[in-house]
Amino acid sequence: MAHIATIRLIVIIAAIAALELACRTGLIDHRIIVPPSEMAATLIRILASGTITGDIARTLGMIAIAALVSIVLGFALGLLVHATPRVRQALDPLFATYYAVPIFIFYPVLIVIFGLSVMPIVLMGVATAIVAMVISTLNGLDRVPQVLSKVARVHRMGRTATALLLKLPAAAPHLFTGVKLAVSYAFIGVIASEFILAPAGLGRVISDAYTDFNNRQMYALMLLLIIVATMVNMLLHVLDQRWAERRGIAKA
Numbered sequence: 001m002a003h004i005a006t007i008r009l010i011v012i013i014a015a016i017a018a019l020e021l022a023c024r025t026g027l028i029d030h031r032i033i034v035p036p037s038e039m040a041a042t043l044i045r046i047l048a049s050g051t052i053t054g055d056i057a058r059t060l061g062m063i064a065i066a067a068l069v070s071i072v073l074g075f076a077l078g079l080l081v082h083a084t085p086r087v088r089q090a091l092d093p094l095f096a097t098y099y100a101v102p103i104f105i106f107y108p109v110l111i112v113i114f115g116l117s118v119m120p121i122v123l124m125g126v127a128t129a130i131v132a133m134v135i136s137t138l139n140g141l142d143r144v145p146q147v148l149s150k151v152a153r154v155h156r157m158g159r160t161a162t163a164l165l166l167k168l169p170a171a172a173p174h175l176f177t178g179v180k181l182a183v184s185y186a187f188i189g190v191i192a193s194e195f196i197l198a199p200a201g202l203g204r205v206i207s208d209a210y211t212d213f214n215n216r217q218m219y220a221l222m223l224l225l226i227i228v229a230t231m232v233n234m235l236l237h238v239l240d241q242r243w244a245e246r247r248g249i250a251k252a
Contacts, residue, residue, distance in 0.1 A: 034219050042220035052205055052221075059190060059202040060228070062118055066125025067186035071179055074130045078137025078178075088138070095138075098131045103189075107196055121193040121201070128189030129182040136178025140171030172243065180236050187229050 016036050022028045023035040034042075046052060081088045103124065110120035168175075194203025202221055209218035 031215065034215055036223075038216060039219045039223045042216040043223055046217065046220055047224075052202070055201050055205050056224075058118070058200055059194065062122050062125065062201070063186050063190045066122050066129060066190055067183045069122075069126050070129035070182040070186060071133055073126070074133025074178065074182060075137050075175070077130070078134045078141070081134065082138055082141045095131060095135055103127050104192065104196070107193060111197060116197065116199055121190055121198055124193040125186045125189035129185035132181035132185055133178040136174050136181065137171075140174030140178075143174065144170045173240075176236075176240050176243065180233065180240070183232060183236065184229070187225075191225065 019028075019033070020035050020037060023030060023033060081091060106127070107120060107124055110123055114120050114123075190201075191203045194201040195207045198204045202225065206218055206221045209215075209221065
């Protein structure tokens with residue numbers, strides 16, 4: 001595991017160094033992309049000034065809410081759909097084509113209903129993320145070995161005990177995949193919504209910097225989002241690995 005992490009770190013450092021070199025030597029126009037070192041320096045100055053602390057808190061808070069709602073509600077809906085085969089048969093085509101539909105076409109409708117508040121942005125984040133959790137829940141429940149039901153009957157276990165002690169742990173890898181996807185899609189849904197009409201938030205600040213040709217601030221805030229998203233995904237990856245180790249499964 002250690003050598004895999006080392007290889008990943010080397011690849012990331014090499015990519016950053018190559019971009020830095022390309023920007024410094026003029027291979028990439030400074031007006032297009034600023035060097036990573038300047039992105040980092042600008043980000044430090046912005047964070048130290050505290051001018052966008054409120055925007056950061058607003059955006060990350062909405063992402064957390066959207067992800068949490070998507071995970072909980074998506075899991076519940078997945079259980080419900082899995083328990084009703086006819087409903088699942090009717091909804092399977094929708095699940096298969098859901099992400100082929102541009103979800104952001106509904107954003108103006110949400111603005112009309114809820115106004116320029118946080119609600120349309122959170123709902124867009126939920127709409128973007130929830131189906132990934134539903135599908136992962138269905139996949140996990142589909143792959144629960146039938147022998148577990150027989151084991152439960154032999155030991156005279158009730159439905160609740162069977163679900164919590166046997167079926168849920170067996171479906172856990174797929175459920176955790178749904179959690180990771182839901183978090184990633186919540187980031188995408190919230191940030192993209194802020195780009196459109198939000199009055200505040202990191203997406204709005206990045207959009208304004210782009211409009212004002214303020215490349216340093218734009219790339220610095222993009223770097224911040226990349227760092228936060230990477231840290232969250234690394235944390236989820238570590239938790240997933242530890243869970244796999246407890247189940248006796250080696251994961252790369």
